[in-house]
Amino acid sequence: MTGLQVVFLLIGAVTLASAVMVVAAKRVMHAALWLILALVGVAAAYATLEASFFAVMQVAVYVGAIAILIIFAAMLTRRSMEDDPARLNKGWPAALLAAGGLLAGLVYLFSRWTGFSSPARALPEGGENIAALGLALTAPEGFLVPFEVASLLLVAAMIGAIYVAGDLRK
Amino acid sequence: MIPLSWYLIFAACLFCIGLFGVLARKNAVTILMGIELMLNAVNINLLAFWRYLWAPKADGQVFVAIVIVAAAAEAAVGLALIISAYRRRQTVNANEMDMLKG
Amino acid sequence: MSFWYDPVAFIAEWLRGVLLGWGMAPEGAAFVLTALGAAIMPLLAMLFVIFLIWYERKLIGRIQNRFGPNRVGPFGLIQPFADMLKIFIKEYITPIGADWLPYNLAPVLSVGGVLLIWAVIPFSATIMGVNLNVGLVYIIAAGGLGALSFLLAGWGSNNKYAMIGGFRSVAQLISYEVPMVVSLLMPVMLTGSLGINDLVKAQTIPFIVTLPAAAAIFFITSVAEAGRAPFDLVEAESELVAGFNVEYSGLKFGMFFVGEFLHAFTISLLFSTLFLGGWRGPGAETYPLLGFLYLVIKTFLVYFVVILFRGSLPRFRIDQMMDLTWKVLTPLALVSLVVTALLAKPLAGIPALQAVVLFVVNAILLMVFFSVAGKRATPKRAIVGKPRPLATPHHEDVSA
Amino acid sequence: MTTESLIWLLPLPPLAAFLLIVLFTNRSKALSHSLALAGAGTAWLGSMIVFFRAVGQHDLAENPIHISFNWLPMVDEWFKMGVMIDPAGAVTLFFVAWTVLMIFIYSVGYHNFGQPKGDHDRPGLPPHGATVGDKKHAHKVPSVEPMYSRFFALISLFAFAMFLLVVSDNLLLFYIAWEIMGFCSYALIGFWYGKESARNAGVKAFLTTRVGDVFMLLGIVGLYSATGSLNFHEVLGNPDTLAKLAAADSGVLGLSLAGLLGILLFIGTVGKSAQFPLHVWLPDAMEGPTPVSAMIHAAAMVSAGVFLAVRTFPLVSAGRVGEELTSAMMVMAFIGAFTALFASTIALAQNDIKRVLAYSTIAQLGYMIAALGVGAYVAAVFHLVTHAFFKALLFLGSGSVIHGMEHGVLHTGEKIDPQDMYNMGGLKDKMPVTFWTFVAGGLALSGFPLVTAGFWSKDEILTGAFGGHHWWVFGTLAVSALLTAFYTMRQITLTFLGKPRTKSAEHASENKTVMVGPLVVLAVFAVGAGWAGIPEKFPLLGGLIPNWFGEFVGSMLHEEAHHAESIVPLLTSLVVSLGGLYLGYMVYRDVKQGSPDPLARMGFLYKVFKYKYGIDELYHDVFIRPAVWISEVFTYRWIDKGLLDGIIEGIGKVALTLGRLVRNYIDIPLWNEGMTDGVGGGVRRTGDALRPVQSGRVQMYMVLAVLLVLVASVLFLFFAA
Known part of the structure; x- marks a missing residue:
């Protein structure tokens, strides 16, 4: 180890x-x-x-x-x-079963998969390449459109949050 | 070197803990925390797969960036909804938010 | 390699030799050295703070036409130690109903969050904690922890004034983080790297000359981030008693105190690193110790300005504070970012011309924004009712 | 900025104008049209830059200016979207930018910007005029369009679609733009939706073109499945692919695969460019405002159709040997030539000034299609360009005439149709600028020799048809050219020459500069655009000015087109154009008010022309009436009302009888007293038991969902695998 x-x-x-x-x-x-x-x-x-x-x-x-x-x-x-001492709802055993079952299922699936053995790929000198990440995010051949959509999503979420929480009707 | 499977198991555990929080906690704010844990678990998986199967190409990292963006948006809107609901119903108990009428 | 050439590297090499001589594995030796460095750096910072408290009190005293500390030691130099001793022996009071974990975590975070920044600052060409390639992002991330400490202190004290102070401080920190991050993007754009040392090395012409608008925004926002006057609404005594730290006593209060001074000093350090050329200066490349000296001098100059700010400017009202960031600084930062981006690229081949053009454009933007937007940012308040007469002493019928 | 990114940006200003107008400025007329004009102007500026840069590039046909990005991941590669400018695209961009800008400027005047609001104008109806002045001296003036902003928004969207279509580098993007344009045409033809005729015309245009679009989509899908790409340059500019497609057998009517796909795509052109038999929508499209007509008939929609045919020409002509026409080309040549003759004859007998132009448009489009059919590629593109200019000019001119006439109608208060040419006459002196520009356009349309653009392009088409020894095409086109010249002169004579036939015509007045200015600009192009393409072998003039157009666009073809040297087509075009003009003038020079059309002496034939061969009625009887019959009589009355309702009512009656029996003999005595409470209580208990499922608690739903997913995956893993 x-x-x-x-x-x-x-x-x-x-x-x-x-x-x-x-x-x-x-x-x-x-x-x-x-x-x-x-x-x-x-x-x-x-x-x-x-x-x-x-x-x-x-x-x-x-x-x-x-x-x-x-x-x-x-x-x-x-x-x-404050006046409700219980922090879990009544269905928590079912939730525990669901979460535990999912974990068991995932572990079972992992146990049948052999792709773990692949060694980590080599990184260039000086660790990860942030410039490459930036280029991938902004190049038209890369992920420009998803990136822009994500930024649009952020703006929409921001405006939506202001609208929802701001109680503009007053 | 750490084996890839460790990361996956780690992420799976984190995901399931978050899932339990989402499913079982009463407080809506805590439910959101559970969702954040799940998203983080996803990010660990993505980064681990990027590191082991895809580096040094940046494609895998892009997904992580976008998941972080989605998480930020989710937190903003979710908390705004919680505060709005709290203002009207004086509760953040997810079980009590069961009316279709606002 | 002589001692005076590069003392830190010299001592490190010597220590490594000693450790290897004891039969330690090379990785183990490296680990011990790193741990040692990580321990020495905060100590150094704390020592600086002790001196800073004296420096600041002296200066403020001068501004207010008095002497400042002058009893203990020569020029009152030992005064901070006396205060320190006093604060050590005071009682720790935990209020009833306080939330134990946040209440005790907050002071630690307030100092620790600032100390984290020191890890990536290059004190000279060779002396630095970590040469992180994403150092600037790291600094921003560490700044986020400071907000947490205020919030936790406000919450944990179980006191409504502390809570309001905490809310205010977080609102202020988050608001000022926006223009700060945008202004930091401009040096990054010119350098092409997020590493702090790269940023320093790129400053053949200091960024304060090429990017005065960014420098001004960064300076103002970082003063606000540190919660220093005139942005010290968090601890506005007249409104909030003392803000988030009202329930703290003894060393816990002392840590907030130290954290504030340290933060102020750290922003001076950051400003001189990012905009004044850091350790750069004649001969700094060959004699790293000289670079360290340059950096300290620059930092103290900037800190002097910070103190001048504190001593001479009245505190902002909360709406003025918000107007300043959202209506003046943020638009200015965005506009100058776009303009700089548009101008920097085509002129990249000719550094001198680029510097001149950027300076002129940035300066114009700065002036325009502060003269036009600054005047209109805060709406004039309507006067409701007549002003009441001032209380004047009536000597005649005191007895009645 | 690089040319590639500039091309990208070309369609965006009109789109931005559309969005801004719709979202923000729709309350302000001035802001709306400023935005729309700014959008069109920016696009125009960009187009000119792109055009001149494209012209300056020598090997544009082999290496078109092109940029694309990954759009959709396919199985193992990307579907790419992008923009491209090649010679054909460059010249199309040129005329589209000019005509669109002119139409935008013209629209400001056409919709009476700056005039007062109408007395009883409502959105959805054309403005009725406003009364100004005090009670004694009240008189009516034109009033501003109530839906002014909406018009500019829609027309901006239209312009966006057209630019997008021109610069697109693949058929899918092309198709998207094409469909946006289809929607815009629907919305703009039905712009005055208060009028039933406009509504119907909009629906008709939309549905008729849709018929063609369906086949076109089939063609696109077929092309993609055959070649794996929709890029113009990769598929249609690649001789190997074309040869492969031409060699493959499609299994339909003995056509090659290339021919079948070409014909399917061509049917899209038939719909959009209003070729027989899908031409019926275009004359009805005159219900929209005149700038819209100009937009549809000159700058955008029909040009888009021909542009598609031009783009897909390599596909249609794939596998062609020498002068032999492929089957697909035969189809195109036949439909084009037939439409040209057919529409020209109808145009002879129309009295509405815009309707004549509409049919003439159909005929001219037929010309272009026929030219492509006989392989005269360059001539077709050339005619597309010149036609766009002079037809836009003619439409805007006719709009100007109508506008002037409306002025007269408002002034005199007569109840006449301001669009009927028999109500006009003698407008030459009232509206001099409109007259001279209209004459320029009319002469260009009829191919007046040497000085007009129409002559050069038409002459080239005739030469192409003649040179390929396609006598029947040549003959048909020549006859239709004669008819064109004739009805053009008929129109000019009836409208502008002679004496005014109504009071309104006497009081007609010239329009403002904002309307006539674009006319002048377009007139310059209608005359001058032809000089870019004078063939080298033309007697006397040939070679004086280099045949720039022929070289530029001709470089798109892989083999050199060879001209047969003959004087016959030249003579023919001279004779038909001058002869037609002369005949037209002689027949119509003194038509009095109320007198019948001199051509009415032709009797039955005139009636056939006048009623457009009864195609509309035929379609009405063959398609619409049966559809209406099926829906109203068969489905509604017989099946729904008769059969289904009968069954249901029968069941109801039986049930009623049964129910009465049951109620009287079983229900009341037995159940009511005995079991009702039991059943009711049971239902209530069941409901109570089931209600927790619908608790409204999100977390419970999620628990159930996760558990179900788990169960499903366990089942899947253990039993399916």
């Missing part, structure tokens, strides 16, 4: 543990904090994949924006759940 493998196991354990805490934590605020830890763990997992750009992006977007948004929402709506 190499050092990197140990590091990965640590990261995975921490991430999965905090993910469990996200769904198990009693208070929403704590769930959000655990979520942040889980997201940082995922960023670390990206780092072990030598995708440093996405590792940093993960922190910037998820921790810097999405998690803060979630915390905001949790704060704004905190009164609602």
Whole structure:
């Protein structure tokens, strides 16, 4: 077992543990904090994949924006759940069965697949090539159209969120 | 080197935990957190496949970028909906949002 | 290799030799060295802060026509240590109903979030923590953690003023992040790299000359990000008692305090790295220690300006603060980004001409935006009712 | 900017204008037309830049300016979308840009911009005029179009579609633009939707062209499945592919695969370019505003049809040996020549000024199709260009005449049709600019020798037909050219010459500069465009000006077209054009008010012409009446009302009787007292038991969905694999 493998196991354990805490934590605020830890763990997992750009992006977007948004929402709506001690709904055994069944199914499928053995591909000198990623996103031969559609989606989501949450009818 | 299967199992576990959160938690905000976990699991898979089967071509990374964009959009709209629902119904309990009428 | 040529590399080599001599594996030695570096860097930063507190108090004192600390030690230099000791021995109070985890996490994050930035800053041609190829994105990501600490402090204190302070601070941080990121895109565009050291190396002409608009936006927004006056609405004493940190005491409060000073110093460091040429200067390539000296001098100059800001400008109202970012800085950043992008490419072959053209265009944009948009950004408030007379002392019938 | 990206951007300004007008500026007339004009102007500017850059490139035919990007992933490759400019596209772009811009400018005046609002104008009807002045001196003036912005929005979309069509590099994009244009024509022909005739005309145009489009789509699909690409340059510019297609047997009527696909695509042209037998929509399309007519008949729609035929010409002519025509070319030549003659005869007997032009358009399109049919490729493109200019000119001119007449009608208050040529006469002095430009266009249409563009292009078509020894085509075209000259002169004479036949005509007045200005510009082109293509072998003039057009467009063909040297076609075109003009003038020079058409002496034949061979009635009887009969009588009355309703009512009656029996003898005594509550309660309990399924709780639905997916995949894995 190499050092990197140990590091990965640590990261995975921490991430999965905090993910469990996200769904198990009693208070929403704590769930959000655990979520942040889980997201940082995922960023670390990206780092072990030598995708440093996405590792940093993960922190910037998820921790810097999405998690803060979630915390905001949790704060704004905190009164609602205070008098209800149960955090899971009545159907949670069925949900556990569904999630567990899915995991079992996935693991079973993995056990029959032999494509794991392929070694990681070589990266150019100096890690991933961000310039290539940028070109792929903006070149007409690449993914220009999906990229533009994604940006359009963001704008639409932004306007929609403002409209929905802004209560413009007043 | 870490085997590819570790990443896949890791992502599968994360996905299923997120799925459980989505299916079982009462609070709509926590449900959204579960969705974020699931999306992250997907991203891990995408990046792992990119790293092991596709690098150094950037095609696989593009999908990750787009998933992140979709996640940001989803969080913005979802939280806006939750806040809007909270403002009208004074609740964020997903079980209580079962009326078609607003 | 002599010590004075490159002391850090010299010591590192010597240490590596010692460790290998003890029979340690090369990877292990590298790990120990990295850990050592990671431990020394925050220490260095903290030491700087101790000096900074003195520097700032002295300067503010001068601005306010008094002496500042002058009792403990020569020129009051030991004063910060005295304060430090005092704050160490104070009681830690945790309010009733406080949320334990966020309440205690917040001060740590407020310092840690800033220290993270130091990891990627090149202090000279060879002295730097990590040469990350996405360093700039990393800096932005680390800045996002600062917002988290304010939010957690506000939430965890179980105090409505702290909560309002937290909300305000996050609103401010997120709003100012937009023009800041856009303004940082301009140097990146000219350099073609996200690595901080590449950005420094590209500054044959410092970016403050070629991109004055970006520099101005970055400076203003980073002061706002640090929550310094005139953007210190978070801790507006008159409205919010002291904002998000009202319930903190002892060392926890001290960490917020240190975090703020450190943040202010870090933005000066960033500004001088990104726009003033960082460690560049005559002879800095051959003598890295000289580059470090240049950087420190530049940083202190910028920090001087930050303090001047704090000492001379009154605090913004919250609507003015929001108007400034959304109606002035963001449009200016977007416009100058587009203009710079359009102009930089065709002139890329002739650096001198490019610099001149970019400077002129950027300067014009800057002036136009601040003179036109700046005046119209905040709508004039209608005066409702007559102004009440000022309270004047009535000497005549005090007894009645 | 590189030429490639410029081509990309060409269609976008009109589209942007459309979107902006629809979304934002539809309240403001001035903003709307400014946007539309800006869009058209920008596209025009870009087109000119592209055109001149394209002209400057020597091997344009072999290496067209071309850019494409991956659009749809196919199994193992990409379907590519892109733009391309080759010689044919370049000249088409040239005339499209000019005519579109002119039509846009003209529309501002045509829709009375700046005039007051009408007294009782409503959206959906043409403006009726407004009363101005005080009570004593009230008089009527033209009023502004109520749906002004809508018009500019739609016509911008139309222009977008046309530009897109011209620059597209593959048949699919071409087809998309083609269909957008189909929609625009529908919306613009039915622009005054308050009028029933306009509504019907819009629907007719849409449905009739749709017939052709279906076959065209078949052709596109066939071509894709045969070659795996729809790119013009890759498929139609590739001799190997063409040879393969020409050698393959399609199994239909003994045609080669190339011939079958060519004919299928050609049927699209037949629909869009209004060739016999799908020509019926075009005359009715005159119900739209005149700029629309000009747009449809000159700049866009019908040109698009011919442009398709030009694009697919390599397919049609694939496998051709020497002067021998392929079967597909025979079909084209026959339909074109027949349509030319057929439409010319109908045009002889029409009195509506725009309707004459409509039939003349059909005839001229027939000319182009016939020219392609006999292989005179360059001549066909040349005529397409010149025709676009002079026909746009004629339509706008006729619109100007109508506009002037409407002015007179409003002034005098007469209740007459301002479009009927028998109500005009003597407009020469009232509307001098319109008159001279109209004459220029008319002479170009009839092929007045040497000075007009129409002469050169028409002459080249005749030469092509004659040179290939296709005598019947040559003869038919010559006769139709004679008729063309005749009815053109009839039109000019009836409209402009002689004495005014009504009061309104006396009070007609010339229009504003914004309307006549475009006429002048187009007149310059109608006269001058021909000089770009004077053949080298023409007596005297030939070689003075180099035959630039022939070389530029001719480079598209793989083998050199060889001209037979003969004086006969030249003489023929001289004789028919001058003779027709002379005859027309002599017959119509003094037609009095109320007197019948001098041609009416031809009796039955005139009636046949006048009623357009009864094609509309024939279609009405053969297609529409049976369809109406089937829907109204057969389906509705017999099946629905008679059979189905009968069965249902019968069941109902039986059920009623049964029910009464049951109610009286079983229900009331037995169930009502005994079981009702039990059943009701049972239903209620069942409902209660099932209701939790419809809880409205999203999470439960999702749990069920995930579990079902799991079960399904387990089943699939264990039993299917």
